[in-house]
Amino acid sequence: MADSTPRKSVTLHDVARQAGVSLITASRAISNPSLVSDKTIERVRQAVEATGYIPNLLAGGLKSRRSLMVAALVPNIAVAQFIPTVKALTDALDAAGYQLILGQTGYDHAREEALLGTMISRRPDGIVVTGLVHSQAARDRLRSSGIPVVETWDLSDRPVDMAVGFSHLKVGSAVAGYFLGKGWRRFGIATGDDQRAAVRREGFVSTLGHDVPTVKVPAPSSLALGRQALRQLLEIDPTIEAIFCSSDQLAQGVMEEARARGLRIPADLAICGFGDADFAAYTEPPLTTVQVDGEAIGKLAARLLLDRCRGETVKEPVIDVGFRVVERGTT
Amino acid sequence: MADSTPRKSVTLHDVARQAGVSLITASRAISNPSLVSDKTIERVRQAVEATGYIPNLLAGGLKSRRSLMVAALVPNIAVAQFIPTVKALTDALDAAGYQLILGQTGYDHAREEALLGTMISRRPDGIVVTGLVHSQAARDRLRSSGIPVVETWDLSDRPVDMAVGFSHLKVGSAVAGYFLGKGWRRFGIATGDDQRAAVRREGFVSTLGHDVPTVKVPAPSSLALGRQALRQLLEIDPTIEAIFCSSDQLAQGVMEEARARGLRIPADLAICGFGDADFAAYTEPPLTTVQVDGEAIGKLAARLLLDRCRGETVKEPVIDVGFRVVERGTT
DNA sequence: CTGTTAGCGCATTCAC
DNA sequence: GTGAATGCGCTAACAG
Numbered sequence: 001m002a003d004s005t006p007r008k009s010v011t012l013h014d015v016a017r018q019a020g021v022s023l024i025t026a027s028r029a030i031s032n033p034s035l036v037s038d039k040t041i042e043r044v045r046q047a048v049e050a051t052g053y054i055p056n057l058l059a060g061g062l063k064s065r066r067s068l069m070v071a072a073l074v075p076n077i078a079v080a081q082f083i084p085t086v087k088a089l090t091d092a093l094d095a096a097g098y099q100l101i102l103g104q105t106g107y108d109h110a111r112e113e114a115l116l117g118t119m120i121s122r123r124p125d126g127i128v129v130t131g132l133v134h135s136q137a138a139r140d141r142l143r144s145s146g147i148p149v150v151e152t153w154d155l156s157d158r159p160v161d162m163a164v165g166f167s168h169l170k171v172g173s174a175v176a177g178y179f180l181g182k183g184w185r186r187f188g189i190a191t192g193d194d195q196r197a198a199v200r201r202e203g204f205v206s207t208l209g210h211d212v213p214t215v216k217v218p219a220p221s222s223l224a225l226g227r228q229a230l231r232q233l234l235e236i237d238p239t240i241e242a243i244f245c246s247s248d249q250l251a252q253g254v255m256e257e258a259r260a261r262g263l264r265i266p267a268d269l270a271i272c273g274f275g276d277a278d279f280a281a282y283t284e285p286p287l288t289t290v291q292v293d294g295e296a297i298g299k300l301a302a303r304l305l306l307d308r309c310r311g312e313t314v315k316e317p318v319i320d321v322g323f324r325v326v327e328r329g330t331t
Numbered sequence: 332m333a334d335s336t337p338r339k340s341v342t343l344h345d346v347a348r349q350a351g352v353s354l355i356t357a358s359r360a361i362s363n364p365s366l367v368s369d370k371t372i373e374r375v376r377q378a379v380e381a382t383g384y385i386p387n388l389l390a391g392g393l394k395s396r397r398s399l400m401v402a403a404l405v406p407n408i409a410v411a412q413f414i415p416t417v418k419a420l421t422d423a424l425d426a427a428g429y430q431l432i433l434g435q436t437g438y439d440h441a442r443e444e445a446l447l448g449t450m451i452s453r454r455p456d457g458i459v460v461t462g463l464v465h466s467q468a469a470r471d472r473l474r475s476s477g478i479p480v481v482e483t484w485d486l487s488d489r490p491v492d493m494a495v496g497f498s499h500l501k502v503g504s505a506v507a508g509y510f511l512g513k514g515w516r517r518f519g520i521a522t523g524d525d526q527r528a529a530v531r532r533e534g535f536v537s538t539l540g541h542d543v544p545t546v547k548v549p550a551p552s553s554l555a556l557g558r559q560a561l562r563q564l565l566e567i568d569p570t571i572e573a574i575f576c577s578s579d580q581l582a583q584g585v586m587e588e589a590r591a592r593g594l595r596i597p598a599d600l601a602i603c604g605f606g607d608a609d610f611a612a613y614t615e616p617p618l619t620t621v622q623v624d625g626e627a628i629g630k631l632a633a634r635l636l637l638d639r640c641r642g643e644t645v646k647e648p649v650i651d652v653g654f655r656v657v658e659r660g661t662t
Numbered sequence: 663c664t665g666t667t668a669g670c671g672c673a674t675t676c677a678c
Numbered sequence: 679g680t681g682a683a684t685g686c687g688c689t690a691a692c693a694g
Contacts, residue, residue, distance in 0.1 A: 024688090
């Protein structure tokens, strides 16, 4: 009972010998029991128990060409935005026996390209990226690898393979339209420095028809950066009536700073966030924001990938999950 | 230029043939260039380029017994607490060529045990778990697997292998001592339902010498649950002077609810969080909390693991990173 | 239902 | 400096 298997790891060979069956029968008893008699299954089960056998998925995957792994690339896991997606993805894949390999691109295209190479070299059965794959070289390599790919949190006419997301341009337009409908005319933008946030800004400005004072903060955005952003925006234009923030964390910071300055929300300053974070409905006042179903994105990405792994052809390889401006107390 | 390698993936064999060298020379040119002449390296490099070769780490790892993967088990990635650790771990490992496989135990011991089995079957070069491994069966399997293990965010006299964390009992004691020193005598606890939070509560209560009204919320804790917790606590005892929360998210919710009720912080109600989240210093008033360096935990865990992978013996297998009560405006 | 044969793609011996 | 053989641990094809 001290230590059963100190060095030499026990292999399927040992199990087969112990059970008095051939290697392949032991293999089948474990991974495809319907092909084996109950008596044999039981003998193998006992042998597994006795030897403390733990299968080597790497070896199996080499032959079967299924690694049961999915690579997920996020810009930065500290970006709260993507966590529900990663969580839903992890859960859905786990239920099907797949595990997630995590990679961070740091919003850097060169790094993304290098990381994709590393991931491909691990032969995952699928790859999920947040955002669209930027470099053409990376797109080509992904395609020629033959690995199913899902691009998420954005949409494209010509995805590498599959996509689950929504239009950031439309988000910006929708918020601008909403602000205009409320009668406000003087705006500000507090935004992270990533590309999708830039597209939302573009949609906002284009619907407005003119540019808008903007403060850009580095990712990951946070409450602290939101406070700082409002200070800077009010320096640029103290008469701003409404601010569009690229995340709810930034918006929360803008709220705190406004409160610290004695500004009433929304009478003196209206605020709209983005993402509908878990806390957004519970701030004082509750935060108006753009709801995006990050969890659904993760679930759908998993479904697309798993369908592909089962050899099915996906009929709808590009899914628009949409978004919704959720009006609450800050506007 | 259409598609270079549609089905049959290119192997090192193809590269070697193209370069006019043997398989092993090609292998060395790529992974151990110091053993090969510059001319050969260049020929191989060109062949790699021409064929679009991407190495298969699974195959290499099978022989070399190094998967270049580390498994990380967290209760739930949606728990903000652990994100800096996972991020630091991912970054540090990535710099050394290792990738992280993510798993979620859901604070469930049976699930943790099953997941550890799955992870071991992937033959990672190291395993990081948040918290101590609970089931004895899992501890035994981990030990006999021979895989380096780091338990984090807690300490133990007899870790499975290595540990990086701090004493939750001492955290609870320290906060109780701090509260008592401020002259408060009527307390409440808002806590997540995980085991480490329970130990912090135990430390708090034991230093106090008597039990305390407690509201327990399910993980992951959030601002919304914090608001709810304060409502319940005030029902139990409307005269509570100070509340110890098991996370800063909960504390933020308590603050919001207090504000909504017109309670002044800290005059009417003092609040202490746990974790020192990124927003804690920027709330109104800034949140008193217990600072724990989650990033350092991740970095240290990576260092221990990498040292082991290099075959070095770790002289200090249990590291106490400590903690600090950070006094801010809510107390 | 069970077994035999032949690799998966690469890296570790050992030779030269 | 380079190469030939050998097998990591397992499973896809066939056969019986």
